[in-house]
Amino acid sequence: MLWWLLGAALLARAAGFYLPGLAPVSFCEPGNEQVPDCKPTIELFVNRLDSVESVLPYEYTAFDFCSEEKMKRPSENLGQVLFGERIEPSPYKFEFKKPAVCQSVCNRTYDTSKASDKNKLEFLKKGMLLNYQHHWIVDNMPVTWCYDVEDEQKFCNPGFPIGCYVTEAGRPKDACIVNPNFNEKDAFYIFNHVDITIHYHIVEHEQLGARLVAAKIEPKSFQSPDCSGGPKFLKNKQTGVFDIKYTYSVKFVEDKSIRWASRWDYILESMPHTNIQWFSIMNSLVIVLFLSGMVAMIMLRTLHKDIARYNQMDSVEDAQEEFGWKLVHGDVFRPPRKGMLLSVFLGSGTQIFIMTFITLFFACLGFLSPANRGALMTCAVVLWVLLGTPAGYVAARLYKSFGGEKWKTNVLLTAFLCPGVVFADFFVMNLILWGEGSSAAMPFGTLVAILALWFCISVPLTFLGAYFGFKKAGIEHPVRTNQIPRQVPEQSFYTKPLPGIIMGGILPFGCIFIQLFFILNSIWSHQMYYMFGFLFLVFIILVITCSEATILLCYFHLCAEDYHWQWRSFLTSGFTAVYFLIYAIHYFFSKLQITGLASTILYFGYTMIMALIFFLFTGSIGFFACFWFVTKIYSVVKVD
Template sequence: EKRKMCSLHRARGSVLVIFLLLHSATSFYLPGLAPVSFCEPGQTGKENEIFVNRLDSVESVLPYEYTAFDFCAIDSEKRPSENLGQVLFGERIEPSPYKFEFKKKVDCKPVCTKSYNTNKPEDKAHLDFLKKGMLLNYQHHWIVDNMPVTWCYDVEDGQKFCNPGFPIGCYVTEAGRPKDACVVNSDFKDKDTFYVFNHVDITIHYHVVENEAAGARLVAAKMEPKSYKHTKVEAPDCAGGPMYLNNKFSGELKIGYTYSVQFVEDTHIRWASRWDYILESMPHTNIQWFSIMNSLVIVLFLSGMVAMIMLRTLHKDIARYNQMDSVEDAQEEFGWKLVHGDVFRPPRKGMLLSVFLGSGTQIFIMMFVTLFFACLGFLSPANRGALMTCAVVLWVLLGTPAGYVAARFYKSFGGEKWKTNVLLTCFLCPGVVFADFFVMNLILWGEGSSAAMPFGTLVAILALWFCISVPLTFIGAYFGFKKTGIEHPVRTNQIPRQIPEQSFYTRSLPGIVMGGILPFGCIFIQLFFILNSIWSHQMYYMFGFLFLVFIILVITCSEATILLCYFHLCAEVRHHTHTHTILLCYFHLCAEVRHHTHTPSYSVRHHTHTHYPALLLPPLC
């Protein structure tokens, strides 16, 4: 009884210690994602500012920097540092003159006034570029506390859509039809007229932290764009009609930019879930489950076919070989075993195949690790540029597996030009991608787009490639060539079999189509959302769905490869059965003629048990 009481006290003590340790432990936050506490007005004496990002449009592939449209900007403050992924995605974050103090309400505060004179070429160029931006519906992207300032508006079925951007203006056509954001205001009705959104009403939602003595955390930042033609530009009052600009306007024009800020306390939203209201406005979950079910059906179909082949065909053949009694039956070959001496023959372009295998291994491991970290939440949209940075760094560090796989396969193919193999693994696939990237970057430079990479970033990418990836590839190739080549389970025939005329479905182009349709059917919905997030400038956050579909894709590709290989082997057997028999008879008969010319009758017992008469020997030999 005393032992039981002691054990119980020990268990209670261990639980108490663990509870105290968990209670005293501090929270862990990812780098750059730690919460920021805001203080009451006058406690810090520091204004908080809104950062601006590049402007983009779904109707154009060219993003532009904030200053390209001649908006209100400040040049005195230093731009925040950007990681490699942000630069590669074309993000250009810079400070703005839109500032506020926490819990201090601001009403119609002026920012700046832009004056244009169409008689001056420079002013006319700025005004024309602004018109082009409104015509193509270019969107602002503002950031507060590493969170996008969203424009929330009602859509069909009573739902609310929160867009992480808002337009710079809108256009009413010559026919009087409002385009894009002009439909939200009935005052925008003048024909062939542009309306500038020169005022924003910003509403910041905050949550008071209970465990801290003072301070609060921002949980949402929403805004509403408006257009005001201020009666007094020098002292704006946010009154009057909309700020319009006729397409045929000429003369002088002044546009005054203003903003208002108000704060709302929200006790329901926590800091950890402050992105939910943005992501929930994009209901893609049902479509994602449909995609996964579609992919699973394809996988089950392929698995059934592979299982049928393995169980019915291969199992019967193996059982038949195991049941052979006589030596003559054991020497007889039939079915897919007819081509066992040719399937492991080195390919004609083994160099390219090994190089592509090495580069594919590098990309496959990079994708798998990147998706795994994304599923854990390390590469969420809140951590800007982390996804691309992780992918690039992993690709650079995975040069060793690429060199090892390429060298190992090339050696198994009997190749001897190891220097060429290593250099092609280092420079072929990355060189093609970089050349394409450099040409597109030149075009973006010429267009003045913010997506153009700075020269320093290009130098950094080349340094990562040549100084890290290339040496690691050489190290992997060294160990790959040092090991013995891959041993084949059967011996390859010295004389290659004659390649017959192929059927339609065993040719290259139909085989590529057949092998690509099924994997594409598994991922096409996910691919739609990924491309939509890139070209439509939306946020992609469903990495769990993506990782699951990636696993399904790997299984589908493997099973499709097995099926296509089996179909090719079956086609080879059907076309080669008679040809193989005749060729073997030919060589056997020729050998009999050369070595047994004294034999009165010339016949050779072949493994098909067919006896050829002596009259056939002169034309055959």
């Protein structure tokens, strides 16, 4: 009965769930009753405003634009809240196929003699100076600003500026370069009018009405409320009363060439990164093939001959003549120093690895497309919460194999150490966002909800996994460990720990740095990321590269009679995160235009969170690859 009730609940939930691209909304002219469930009114929603020159996003109402206070704002999922999205209704509403010209929306009047009005005006000027962008939504599709760029190509930006600034020297900044009439020195030009063009496609022979396939906008500036005259500008040091009248025009265009299922293509095609992505994939595959050949040569030739010769020895004298990895068989499975910390890191790394794999897999299937806003982050957080059991199990099982007995400390550290560091960093960043009044600041209720997910779901699941991990017998090693540890001989430069760790992260980072550029662009430059197929393929290549590079270095170290492979294997592939951090610093100073202390602190604070997660993820891959390799080669060694 319980399973039947659960199935019924899931079916009921599925009734309100849809895959992006599979549940279109039909529109029809007012009074048309031939098409069932069609909408005559097109609603326009507004999202947060952001800038490439500032990490701080703000809500739409923070700039005192025309707002709709009576309507209830749509609900937001956890991912949207974490990313700072604040979708609100707007007073921009259109009747389908009913054009409008210079329709008034609202009027804003500011008196600089009043402190409140002066602050609002200064904040609006700050937004124009930092090139803050509107983000409007029609039928769950971004309203785009399309303009010509070099090589006769058209770029469609899912946002448009609120205004622009002309410097005291007469140099136009940002969007001011598109209009030669923006020539007043030390003045802010306000885009107080928008021309909206809505493209639709009529579904013939099915009586399904019309479906919207594109929404484009062109921001303009007018001094007069009848959309005539010169552009509307505000002098930087202007005083007195200042009026801003917001207007819009809308027209409808039938477009038979665009289908509803491919209506995002014109946005994505304006970002031609496919060739670069294929170049990145081919570059990574060459590295993987090179490493695979090296590992195959070691496994099939070197190790095969060594093991065959080792197993054919008949006397102790022959054994004494051997050298290299065979001589450390009695120490290779000796518990590492700080085994508690290593087991905790490996448990958290396993949790992150499974979470990343499942999230990217669902993203490739289209469940987490850009049309499903916030779904990617929501999926990742929910999976992380539900994957506490594997984290606890892996940490407990490895800690027990290391000979550890403080199982209570182990399970507590697994549940609280790495998540606690991430939450502490995130909480400090949230305090800064609160202080700056940014929309990205998480509400107190959401913060309590995340803590509840952590303490009430993730922690008990971690305890459950640790219970089964400690209950199960320890991992049996193929060779016994000697009571007296063997002395490690003097190492050459390239077999010492630090050079090996530094070299180990170069190849994995070389496989991902091009993909990393697009990911950082999507996060900090607010570009749309949609190439999850490429990302999943690069994820697989990264796993293979980390494994093979760590195995190679592990074999070289064992041949040098250095049996301390546990921490070294973790740090070798985990050092990729250090290269990621260095690249993020380079990206900040070379690609971004971020100004202000708060934005700088936020950038590096969030980057440290990503670097820690990446360190645990790649380090765990390297350890488990070396663990498999060492177990495999020593399982065929005959020990008296």
